[in-house]
Amino acid sequence: MKVTSSEFIISAVRPEQYPEDGLPEVALAGRSNVGKSSLINRMINRKNLARTSSTPGKTQHLNYYRINDALYFVDFPGYGYAKVSKVQRQVWGKMIEEFLTVREPLKLVLLIIDLRHPPSKDDELMYDWLKHYDLPVCVVATKADKIPKSRWQKHIKIIKDALVMRAGDELIMFSSEAGIGKDQLWSLISRHIED
Ligand code: GTP
Ligand code: MG
Numbered sequence: 055m056k057v058t059s060s061e062f063i064i065s066a067v068r069p070e071q072y073p074e075d076g077l078p079e080v081a082l083a084g085r086s087n088v089g090k091s092s093l094i095n096r097m098i099n100r101k102n103l104a105r106t107s108s109t110p111g112k113t114q115h116l117n118y119y120r121i122n123d124a125l126y127f128v129d130f131p132g133y134g135y136a137k138v139s140k141v142q143r144q145v146w147g148k149m150i151e152e153f154l155t156v157r158e159p160l161k162l163v164l165l166i167i168d169l170r171h172p173p174s175k176d177d178e179l180m181y182d183w184l185k186h187y188d189l190p191v192c193v194v195a196t197k198a199d200k201i202p203k204s205r206w207q208k209h210i211k212i213i214k215d216a217l218v219m220r221a222g223d224e225l226i227m228f229s230s231e232a233g234i235g236k237d238q239l240w241s242l243i244s245r246h247i248e249d
Contacts, residue, residue: 055122055240060098063118063126069152073118078247079126079159083150083180084166086110086132089196092230093166094119094127097239110135116153125247128153128160134176155187162190162246164239169195169209169227173216181217192224192242193217199229 066072082090091104091113098121105113110132117129131146138146154160163184167173173181184191193213201209210225219225224242228235 055124055244057098057121059120059122060100060103061120062103063120065115065117067115067149069156072116072153072157073120073126076159077120077124077126078161079128079157080162080164080243080247081128081130081154081160082164082166083130083184084132084164085168085174085176086135086138088132088166088168089230090132090166091117091129093164093194093196093228094129096230096233096236097121097127104129111138116149125161125243126159133180134174154184154189160189162192162243164192164194166194166196167213169198169201169206169213172212178217181219185220190246192226192239193219194226194228194235194239196228196230198227198234199232 063073064071082093084090087110091106094104095101095106104117104119113129113131115131119127121127130150165181165184167177181191195210195213198206206227214225226235226239226242228239
């Protein structure tokens with residue numbers, strides 16, 4: 055997809071704030087600091103439309119970005135960040151769970167994993183949970199620039215095995231830094247939002 059326009063729409067904390075125009079939505083889930091917001095920026099060729107930070111916990115609400123009047127990216131708060139209070143974690147958990155189970159325009163969830171590290175328990179739970187609700191998932195292994203290409207396969211296998219990835223679910227190698235995987239991810243997204 056050639057991105058000609060991208061726009062921040064809203065930082066939503068309640069379902070009433072979600073857009074009502076019915077455009078297809080692609081959500082990004084993953085650990086705090088894994089690179090969700092950076093991935094959005096790379097996909098739309100913007101340096102900092104989605105706010106990123108080397109400090110975990112930057113994204114705190116469901117942030118909506120409208121792309122080409124064709125779809126929304128929905129950037130989630132990251133999970134697994136120890137400094138987030140228990141109460142805050144429960145609030146986010148409930149907000150994300152509600153979103154994923156009832157959001158009609160949701161067409162695809164990108165589960166973002168750091169290629170360098172084995173998936174966390176939270177990643178495993180998230181993947182199982184998405185499968186349980188029968189949501190279309192694509193695993194995106196990001197920060198691929200940090201691992202030499204000769205070692206990619208080894209890391210991919212670790213991720214696939216830990217998540218017990220189902221046949222048919224795709225895994226895409228990605229780097230927001232180097233631009234790896236961008237075209238492949240766009241074509242996968244295009245397929246899902248056309249369905
Ligand atoms: P939260 O909003 O806290 O959940 O974090 P996030 O998942 O949105 O992560 P963010 O995009 O803010 O990136 C976190 C850090 O990782 C930043 O310092 C980024 O520059 C860095 N980063 C993200 N993607 C990549 C990548 O592909 N390669 C490299 N080398 N660094 C990356
Ligand atoms: Mg973020």
